[in-house]
Amino acid sequence: MSNTFKGTPSRRAFLKMSAAAGLASFAGPLAALxxxxxxxxxxxxxxxxxxxxxxxxxEFIKATLPEFGKVNGFDVVYDGLPWxxxxxxxxxxxxxxxxxxxxxxxxxxxxSVALAEGWIxxxxxxxxxxxxxxxxxxxGSFVEGVNVFGGKTYGFPFSTERRFNNALxxxxxxxxxAGYDKIGPELxxxxxxxxxxxxxxxxxxxxxxxGFIIGGNQLGRWxxxxxxxxxxxxxxxxxxxLIQGLDFAxxxxxxxxxxxxxxxxxxxxxRDDGSVFPGVLTINAPQAREFITQGAAGMIIQGPWxxxxxxxxxxxxxxxxxxxxxxTADQQNNPVYVAQLPNTGNMMWLNKAAKNPHQAAAYFxxxxxxxxxxxxxxxxxxxxxxxxxxxxxxxxxxxxxVQMLNMAERLVRIAPNPMIANPDLSKVAAAxxxxxxxxxxxxxGLFAGQLTDVRKTLTGVxxxxxxxxxxxxxxxxxxxxxxxxxxxxxxxxxxxxDFTNDDYAAL
Amino acid sequence: xxxxxxxxxxxxxxxxxxxxIPGLLIFGAFILWPMLASFYYSTLDWTGFGENxxxxxxxxxxxxxxxxxxxxxxxxxxxxMLMTVPIQMLxxxxxxxxxxxxxxxxxxxxxxxxxxxxxxxxxxxxxIMVLLLSPFNGPINGLLLDTGLVxxxxxxxxxxxxxxxxxxxxxxxxxxxxxxxxWLAALQTVPDELYEAAKLDGVKSWQVMVYxxxxxxxxxxxxxxxxSAINALNVFPLIQSTTQGGPFFSSEVMEVYIFRTAFxxxxxxxxxxxxxxxxxxxxxxxxxxxxxxxxxxxxxxRRKEPTHG
Numbered sequence: 170m171s172n173t174f175k176g177t178p179s180r181r182a183f184l185k186m187s188a189a190a191g192l193a194s195f196a197g198p199l200a201a202l203x204x205x206x207x208x209x210x211x212x213x214x215x216x217x218x219x220x221x222x223x224x225x226x227x228e229f230i231k232a233t234l235p236e237f238g239k240v241n242g243f244d245v246v247y248d249g250l251p252w253x254x255x256x257x258x259x260x261x262x263x264x265x266x267x268x269x270x271x272x273x274x275x276x277x278x279x280x281s282v283a284l285a286e287g288w289i290x291x292x293x294x295x296x297x298x299x300x301x302x303x304x305x306x307x308x309g310s311f312v313e314g315v316n317v318f319g320g321k322t323y324g325f326p327f328s329t330e331r332r333f334n335n336a337l338x339x340x341x342x343x344x345x346x347a348g349y350d351k352i353g354p355e356l357x358x359x360x361x362x363x364x365x366x367x368x369x370x371x372x373x374x375x376x377x378x379x380g381f382i383i384g385g386n387q388l389g390r391w392x393x394x395x396x397x398x399x400x401x402x403x404x405x406x407x408x409x410x411l412i413q414g415l416d417f418a419x420x421x422x423x424x425x426x427x428x429x430x431x432x433x434x435x436x437x438x439x440r441d442d443g444s445v446f447p448g449v450l451t452i453n454a455p456q457a458r459e460f461i462t463q464g465a466a467g468m469i470i471q472g473p474w475x476x477x478x479x480x481x482x483x484x485x486x487x488x489x490x491x492x493x494x495x496x497t498a499d500q501q502n503n504p505v506y507v508a509q510l511p512n513t514g515n516m517m518w519l520n521k522a523a524k525n526p527h528q529a530a531a532y533f534x535x536x537x538x539x540x541x542x543x544x545x546x547x548x549x550x551x552x553x554x555x556x557x558x559x560x561x562x563x564x565x566x567x568x569x570x571v572q573m574l575n576m577a578e579r580l581v582r583i584a585p586n587p588m589i590a591n592p593d594l595s596k597v598a599a600a601x602x603x604x605x606x607x608x609x610x611x612x613x614g615l616f617a618g619q620l621t622d623v624r625k626t627l628t629g630v631x632x633x634x635x636x637x638x639x640x641x642x643x644x645x646x647x648x649x650x651x652x653x654x655x656x657x658x659x660x661x662x663x664x665x666x667d668f669t670n671d672d673y674a675a676l
Numbered sequence: 677x678x679x680x681x682x683x684x685x686x687x688x689x690x691x692x693x694x695x696x697i698p699g700l701l702i703f704g705a706f707i708l709w710p711m712l713a714s715f716y717y718s719t720l721d722w723t724g725f726g727e728n729x730x731x732x733x734x735x736x737x738x739x740x741x742x743x744x745x746x747x748x749x750x751x752x753x754x755x756x757m758l759m760t761v762p763i764q765m766l767x768x769x770x771x772x773x774x775x776x777x778x779x780x781x782x783x784x785x786x787x788x789x790x791x792x793x794x795x796x797x798x799x800x801x802x803x804i805m806v807l808l809l810s811p812f813n814g815p816i817n818g819l820l821l822d823t824g825l826v827x828x829x830x831x832x833x834x835x836x837x838x839x840x841x842x843x844x845x846x847x848x849x850x851x852x853x854x855x856x857x858x859w860l861a862a863l864q865t866v867p868d869e870l871y872e873a874a875k876l877d878g879v880k881s882w883q884v885m886v887y888x889x890x891x892x893x894x895x896x897x898x899x900x901x902x903x904s905a906i907n908a909l910n911v912f913p914l915i916q917s918t919t920q921g922g923p924f925f926s927s928e929v930m931e932v933y934i935f936r937t938a939f940x941x942x943x944x945x946x947x948x949x950x951x952x953x954x955x956x957x958x959x960x961x962x963x964x965x966x967x968x969x970x971x972x973x974x975x976x977x978r979r980k981e982p983t984h985g
Contacts, residue, residue, distance in 0.1 A: 257940040260947055263725050282946060286725050385834075386922065388942060443828075448811035450834035450923040465812065603945045605745055606924070610942060614924035617836045 213243035218269035223249025225552035270523040281595030291321035295530030314592035326511035328553040335397035343467035367444035370467035380444035382466035384454030392609035398432035420658030425628030474552035506584035583667040596650040601641035604633035717953035724949030736954035749933035772859035791853035802917025836926035862896035
């Protein structure tokens with residue numbers, strides 16, 4: 170008998186379900202959408218091209234932007250692509266002049282680098298009163314060094330970073346059958362329990378289903394998942410891009426630490442147990458997300474954006490949400506860290522060579538208003554929570570979405586961000602060249618079996634990254650930047666609370 | 677007899693040269709210019725997007741010499757060539773000999789079937805192969821399990837130990853048809869009288885092949901091998917549409933390496949067009965060197981051949 174999972178959807182079925190996800194999730198909230206007509210908008214130069222990473226917020230944009238364009242006299246071309254494709258397509262588009270008018274920056278690319286490379290332009294001048302627009306936002310939404318450079322506004326924020334980006338989502342029936350029916354938003358698995366649960370799920374299914382799945386072809390999933398596990402294990406490290414794995418106490422990369430090593434060893438142990446879905450190295454995150462709803466696996470580490478998608482497309486899938494696992498039960502309340510309040514991954518940037526900057530800015534103005542944010546929050550749910558906190562009270566959210574948001578409020582902390590503390594570090598980011606292999610590549614190599622010694626490999630990545638950062642600092646200093654390695658250390662930070670604007674002021 | 681000056685000869689052949697212009701323009705725009713531009717870019721520290729290009733001389737080349745991923749990709753490219761070309765040539769030759777038999781019914785149909793993958797876009801083949809070879813719902817794994825040939829699914833494109841062989845098999849299946857056409861063309865040069873004479877003399881079929889046909893078509897082998905080798909070094913679309921060089925670089929050949937460094941760097945890195953151009957220059961020169969070596973060997977072989985008559 171074949172032990173492959175037979176209930177997986179065909180590619181066509183997958184596409185149909187994805188399309189249905191969008192439609193189903195908006196049928197109610199957007200039925201009465203009333204987008205404004207903007208007076209004095211110049212004639213469009215062809216359609217407005219918008220590129221983002223898709224997901225739930227993408228579905229909102231895909232549904233509302235054409236409507237906005239329709240009442241304001243311009244056409245829209247929307248593309249929602251996986252991050253790895255944005256990383257490939259956008260640089261090519263910038264190079265050959267075909268990049269969209271507005272886009273998400275590739276993962277790991279500092280905005281300062283995009284600015285230095287001439288990819289983006291400020292949008293202040295396309296607003297009648299940019300100061301009033303920004304004043305309506307919660308404090309900390311526009312930050313010099315994050316989305317403001319030299320006093321000009323470049324990144325358009327509309328969602329908050331305070332979300333549990335790498336939560337454990339699980340098939341409740343499978344986990345209950347494995348003996349873990351108490352797991353939920355208030356109680357996470359320990360590492361040993363997760364391994365045991367994965368093994369039992371695989372055994373209980375007779376090999377037709379597997380304990381754990383991950384979109385391992387999407388490289389960033391490895392680094393992001395392991396960094397979350399390390400943070401839950403107690404590592405006080407940055408979560409993404411240049412500060413991913415950066416120990417805030419020392420300013421050094423901590424990939425070789427016990428927390429990181431234990432996290433990777435957990436993944437390898439599940440692999441060795443035969444509990445990991447076969448073929449994880451050839452599927453991306455959206456595929457993994459789809460397969461688990463079909464019963465192919467019991468657990469996945471992914472973001473809160475799965476909640477509204479699954480509730481819309483796979484109502485039969487009875488799933489639960491939980492924080493990432495912890496090494497021991499007494500570490501249940503260990504927080505995870507994000508770099509700032511606005512979600513920079515979702516942030517939209519205006520192409521320096523945009524053909525329709527006025528049209529893009531007009532839509533920004535609506536989405537950045539309370540009306541736009543309420544409409545957005547109704548759809549985005551816990552996936553990409555709206556940045557206006559008052560919208561949460563007005564939004565119509567499912568029980569699991571509320572659990573996700575509460576989990577984020579309880580466990581996600583705003584960490585210090587060196588880029589905010591010293592905007593000159595943007596010059597370091599521009600000069601920084603990440604070594605190969607990076608964290609994600611190294612973990613993939615370990616999982617694939619090409620690399621063997623976990624601690625040695627991760628320490629090697631940390632050493633290479635520390636050297637690369639030192640080199641970048643030297644280049645930036647030579648160019649006149651006032652930077653040092655000490656700018657990356659925040660030894661006095663009390664990691665149990667947010668790092669606020671006051672903390673920055675006190676530095 | 678009067679000797680025409682060069683100028684006069686050019687003038688007399690002006691119409692001929694006129695016809696060459698479109699071809700030269702296309703050659704210049706799409707072959708010569710990119711080659712020269714690559715040489716120039718290889719001396720720059722440049723992302724390819726910004727205006728901050730900086731001349732660094734040969735630094736990109738010296739950096740490449742210390743890049744283990746460059747060496748690995750370079751070695752992998754030539755390994756892939758050695759994995760595919762001999763099998764492809766041998767398989768195509770056997771098929772060509774069988775299909776060259778005019779008495780074989782449906783030979784045209786079989787030729788068309790074998791050639792069909794050649795005209796199918798590589799990206800389409802890549803996507804289909806990913807589905808067919810999928811370890812969780814792919815029919816090939818299903819068949820292997822159902823027939824008891826394996827007890828656990830085989831991750832054809834996700835296992836670092838077999839991914840290159842999997843790609844080699846797909847490549848051979850895809851391109852054997854074109855090599856078959858080359859061999860069939862070579863076999864057409866064998867005179868029919870030779871077969872008839874051999875038949876009258878009672879020579880066995882295998883003897884006809886080994887002692888008569890092979891020596892005649894042998895010179896074609898060098899050309900076919902050269903074309904096949906160069907094609908096997910240009911496998912970017914197949915690999916990009918299946919594995920993107922993964923897992924963990926285990927199927928990253930030179931073209932994928934160049935693409936990655938020039939246009940699709942990992943998270944946290946940014947494109948290095950100058951560096952990628954330097955890698956491209958080295959790879960291009962190595963292919964030219966391969967061509968020259970092959971041409972020299974062919975010439976030596978021909979010199980050693982006994983003259984007829």
